[in-house]
Amino acid sequence: MAQITLGKALNEGLRKSMETDPKVLIMGEDVGKLGGVFRITDGLQKDFGEDRVIDTPLAESGIVGTAIGLALRGYRPVCEIQFDGFVYPAFDQIVTQLAKYPYRSGGHVRLPITIRIPFGGGIGAVEHHSESPEAYFAHTAGLKVVACSNPVDAYFMIQQAIACDDPIVFFEPKRRYWEKADLDTAIHPDPLWQARLLREGRDVTLIAYGPMVKVALDAAAASDKDGGPSLEVIDLRTLSPLDMDTVLASVNRTGRAIVVSEAPSNCSIASELAARITEKAFYSLEAPVLRVSGFDTPYPPSRLEEEYLPDLDRVLDAVDRSLAY
């Protein structure tokens, strides 16, 4: 079994999808000869040709808008948005067209389009390269939203997303692109719409997704090592729809929940989880659901991102606050 980075796992997953289904196309800025600015599509144009791996003009609305037309013609486009902060020019096509066209058609149209977005901070980038815009898309009916956190999921989830007949916004934790894991491509993957219990614990449930899963796991390990509270960790994986069964089963055991996310907390995935947990597990809760998140500011200049991004200490501080109730 080979060690593989998250980025390479995505590349292998894309390759597998293209081999399996000739209708799968990749389109985006610099995805061809360059292989994408993060090299996620490296080598694919060389092997599948310029008709299937399309270097597009620099126009994000055009990327998604033409993908819709290609899907109407029977293709299965995978769009790469180069960075999280570049998705907004495509926002209208995603929200008013991609999300709503199948509903508008009364079931006559399906738009199996995957929009890949590298998201989150921690790479010392300039403005617009470190954002977490997932809530905008989770808020929009007609879209499904997922986030992978590790190489194994990256490999399987991208293939599952491409095979899905609904439009999916696929978030990739860009600062984890270079992290490695063993990948056994022969295993039977979990369904795309399931959260995963990564670590069992008795006292508090930590819920995270994308780049924050590692932070939550590190916090749980540190607490364990120090003889602190026993922390359970869930990787959400699917952000819309949420897998509340897995979340509630855990919270009903521990009685406490903390959501860890880079996004600003106001009207966020974390907020949604807090509301739903409160509605469905009220009598199990020993403390309010807490959120450890980015701040409700624009993403700061990179010299401040260590302060902005939730880290192990902020997570453990929230654990203490939860246990103090």
Added chain:
Amino acid sequence: MGGNAPTPAGTAELREPTELVQLLTPEGERVTHPDYELTLTDEEYRDLYRDLVLTRRVDVEATALQRQGELGIWASLLGQEAAQVGSGRALKPNDFAFPTYREHGVAISRGVDPLTLLGLFRGVSNGGWDPFEKNFGLYCIVIGSQTLHATGYAMGIQRDSSDDAVIAYFGDGASSQGDVNEAFIWSAVFNAPIVFFCQNNQWAISEPLERQTRIPLYQRARGFGFPGVRVDGNDVLATLAVTRAALDRAREGSGPTLIEAFTYRMGAHTTSDDPTRYRLTSDLEAWKLKDPLERMKAFLVRQQLGDKDFFDKLDFEAEELAVRLREGCRSMPNPSTDNLFANVYVEGSPLIDEERATFQSYLASFEGSHGGSH
């Protein structure tokens, strides 16, 4: 800045074009054009006129239905019948049309039942027809979005090595949208088999053409790297000939064409609009003399292609269609509560399932209670 910009040199050319492809004068006289020949059978001439008459009758009826409270709103195409029927008739069955929300004439010429179009305006659906049945896309209300879908579809045609072609409809207002300009760029760069068909009806709700452009719209194509042509949009023959040539050009791999169909929105933007607040009736009077139906009728009479019997029968057919629309519209069932939750996702969603179940049990809680039946 702001307010009134200085009058550009080409303003006259915007509204009183000298370059305009025409095959039928407003008086119904057949003229020739060096670049656009058109030979039709007598039956084809009559069919075009039939489409024009039926289209106008549908439009007039729908406006009446809105006034009677049967439709929430209607977007009238009055005055644009020839632009729509001519371009629609230029398409082959396998070609695909991407409309705005005003292309009722294109729908009719594609064979879409006009009754189906009313569902959206009555509020019983957001679209309602199968786009693949007649290769006629769903109405797009956000201005210009569909031009990118059309471009993508045309890129798909290229990958299928097919000789199908695409037509993307939009208006003078939409020509200012980023999506339309992106569609121009993409189509040019990929040499996509597409015809951009701009109905320049000179008004975007209350905003005149001068608020969208300082040069004639068809001239913009040149900057994007493909040909543009302006056609008399009230001349069904010229519109047919020009669109057919552009589609042929797309089919043979020569890429996109921009057609500006020069016409005039004789009615309001929609039934909610009041054009007396922003435009002169004298303009309207001048355009009445260029009516697309009158000139085609004059041509048929002049050429002895239609006698009284033909016109009487056509009027009767139009009246029958209007009755069918009226009755069909009034008896159109309201969608069920299930429709609210249906087709949000192809593969379903537990969130939608839960909300549907919760709402249904909420509704069921009223059953049998005093005065609260749903």
